[in-house]
Amino acid sequence: MKTALLMGLILGTLFPLMGIFVVTRGMAFFSEFIAHSAILGGALALLSGVEPTLFLLPYSVFLGLLASSVWGFMPLSRDTVLGVFYGGTVAGGLILIAWKGLGQTSLMQFLLGDILLIRPADIWLSAGLLTAFIVLLRAGLRRLIKVSFLPEMAWAEGINVRLYDYALIGITALGVALSIKMVGVLLANAMVVIPAASAKILSRNFRQFMLMAPLIGVLSFTGGIALSFYLNIPSGPTVAMVAFAFFLLSLMLKAIHG
Amino acid sequence: MTEILRVEDIHAGYNGKQVLKGLSFAVRDGDVLAVIGPNGSGKTTLLRAMLGMLPLGAGKVTLFGKERLRGKDKEALISYIPQRMELDRTFPISLGEMLGLNKRGAEMDKYIDMLELGGLLSKKVGDLSGGQMQRALLAYAVMKGPKLLIMDEPTSWIDQKGADCILCIIEEFKKKGIAMIIVSHDLSVLRSVATHVLGLGHEGYFFEPADSPLMSEKLASLFGTLHHGERLVCPI
Numbered sequence: 001m002k003t004a005l006l007m008g009l010i011l012g013t014l015f016p017l018m019g020i021f022v023v024t025r026g027m028a029f030f031s032e033f034i035a036h037s038a039i040l041g042g043a044l045a046l047l048s049g050v051e052p053t054l055f056l057l058p059y060s061v062f063l064g065l066l067a068s069s070v071w072g073f074m075p076l077s078r079d080t081v082l083g084v085f086y087g088g089t090v091a092g093g094l095i096l097i098a099w100k101g102l103g104q105t106s107l108m109q110f111l112l113g114d115i116l117l118i119r120p121a122d123i124w125l126s127a128g129l130l131t132a133f134i135v136l137l138r139a140g141l142r143r144l145i146k147v148s149f150l151p152e153m154a155w156a157e158g159i160n161v162r163l164y165d166y167a168l169i170g171i172t173a174l175g176v177a178l179s180i181k182m183v184g185v186l187l188a189n190a191m192v193v194i195p196a197a198s199a200k201i202l203s204r205n206f207r208q209f210m211l212m213a214p215l216i217g218v219l220s221f222t223g224g225i226a227l228s229f230y231l232n233i234p235s236g237p238t239v240a241m242v243a244f245a246f247f248l249l250s251l252m253l254k255a256i257h258g
Numbered sequence: 259m260t261e262i263l264r265v266e267d268i269h270a271g272y273n274g275k276q277v278l279k280g281l282s283f284a285v286r287d288g289d290v291l292a293v294i295g296p297n298g299s300g301k302t303t304l305l306r307a308m309l310g311m312l313p314l315g316a317g318k319v320t321l322f323g324k325e326r327l328r329g330k331d332k333e334a335l336i337s338y339i340p341q342r343m344e345l346d347r348t349f350p351i352s353l354g355e356m357l358g359l360n361k362r363g364a365e366m367d368k369y370i371d372m373l374e375l376g377g378l379l380s381k382k383v384g385d386l387s388g389g390q391m392q393r394a395l396l397a398y399a400v401m402k403g404p405k406l407l408i409m410d411e412p413t414s415w416i417d418q419k420g421a422d423c424i425l426c427i428i429e430e431f432k433k434k435g436i437a438m439i440i441v442s443h444d445l446s447v448l449r450s451v452a453t454h455v456l457g458l459g460h461e462g463y464f465f466e467p468a469d470s471p472l473m474s475e476k477l478a479s480l481f482g483t484l485h486h487g488e489r490l491v492c493p494i
Contacts, residue, residue: 024346024349142358145351145355145356149345149346149349149351149356149383150340150343150345150356152311152338152340152343153338153339153340153343153395155309155311156305156309156311156336156338156340156408157332157333157336157337157338158327158328158329158330158331158332158333158336159333160328160329200348200349200350203350204350204352204382205350205351205352205355205380205382206350206351206352206355206356207355208350209350209351
């Protein structure tokens with residue numbers, strides 16, 4: 001339980017901060033694709049005997065960069081490329097699971113998350129990623145804002161917009177891969193989007209947004225983990241439902257106060 | 259006078275169609291180059307090609323003596339204000355936060371007042387009009403202190419008072435020796451601040467000093483129509 005709560009604290013901070021820029025750069029479907037592609041990644045990990053998180057980290061980054069290269073250089077929109085890769089990886093994963101009989105229990109844990117799967121190594125890796133992201137934000141927040149809101153200006157003025165996009169792709173891929181054990185494939189993307197969306201409704205400026213989003217994320221993760229532990233229900237849906245409840249609360253507060 | 263930009267015989271276009279063919283000109287510090295031309299003549303294409311946002315089919319662009327100016331050098335030396343911005347208007351970020359204008363020095367207050375931005379800095383970007391955003395970007399460019407300022411239709415979203423204000427700021431930049439390239443349909447830009455004019459047409463181009471005695475003839479050949487007041491009446 002303590003391990004899971006600590007993981008929730010880290011992911012609850014990381015995901016909404018990622019989510020701010022993921023949503024601004026129109027990458028919400030990208031994080032959904034990375035999460036669902038883990039069905040194939042997880043199946044390959046189980047077949048090869050490699051610890052799933054260690055397999056998913058390079059796998060997710062590789063897949064994310066591969067997809068971004070395809071939409072960057074082919075006459076296809078980003079959503080089309082992601083849709084194609086999404087279909088291919090999910091189909092491939094499900095075929096492997098059925099063909100090799102990888103087990104209902106493993107599949108359900110993978111799809112819905114299970115806090116009992118979290119190891120100390122997962123916490124160290126997540127903490128490392130959060131630290132790296134905070135360092136990136138502190139060093140390059142002004143540029144990240146420019147890349148996110150005024151990309152043409154940023155590009156014209158010599159900022160390597162593509163590099164920032166690749167960095168965001170890499171961090172998102174790693175973050176989603178690290179979260180699979182806790183929230184599962186089906187709802188990982190929900191935790192990227194929902195806390196950031198709740199904070200967006202309530203925030204008057206960017207500073208408030210940067211503070212409120214991780215606060216809602218941490219409350220969602222820790223509240224959801226505690227509830228899933230005591231009610232003995234899968235952690236992924238519980239965390240996502242608590243986040244959704246915060247979203248509904250945000251809507252009510254906005255409606256009341258304007 | 260230092261040469262800021264040299265464009266040599268460039269060809270550029272989209273999807274196999276050449277929009278710019280054999281274009282050559284130069285900009286020195288203190289120059290204000292007005293780029294004019296009918297719709298589709300390649301004005302925005304030229305800006306994108308100059309800034310390295312569009313690959314060249316042929317020719318060379320040299321910025322501050324370098325063929326490949328990039329990174330922090332480019333960021334420090336160049337400011338670009340696009341014609342249109344696709345902003346996420348629902349995003350909770352204030353104007354001051356987005357452009358870093360909240361952390362300005364005292365000398366910036368003069369420009370904030372001139373551009374009537376004082377009351378807007380705390381407003382969400384989504385609540386601003388296109389013209390207000392345009393003025394804010396100009397203030398940001400001032401704060402940055404570039405050596406080359408490139409503006410694509412800076413007065414197109416703005417009323418006459420705002421346009422006059424922008425022309426005042428352009429004059430101030432001119433006195434400071436900042437080179438400027440301004441794409442505009444507005445002849446008041448050409449008449450009041452430009453030192454040179456680059457006219458792009460579908461059949462060719464011209465590059466002349468703004469006070470050239472041939473200017474009226476060149477403009478007429480480019481647009482083939484009468485001028486009414488300060489705005490060109492284009493055939494397209």
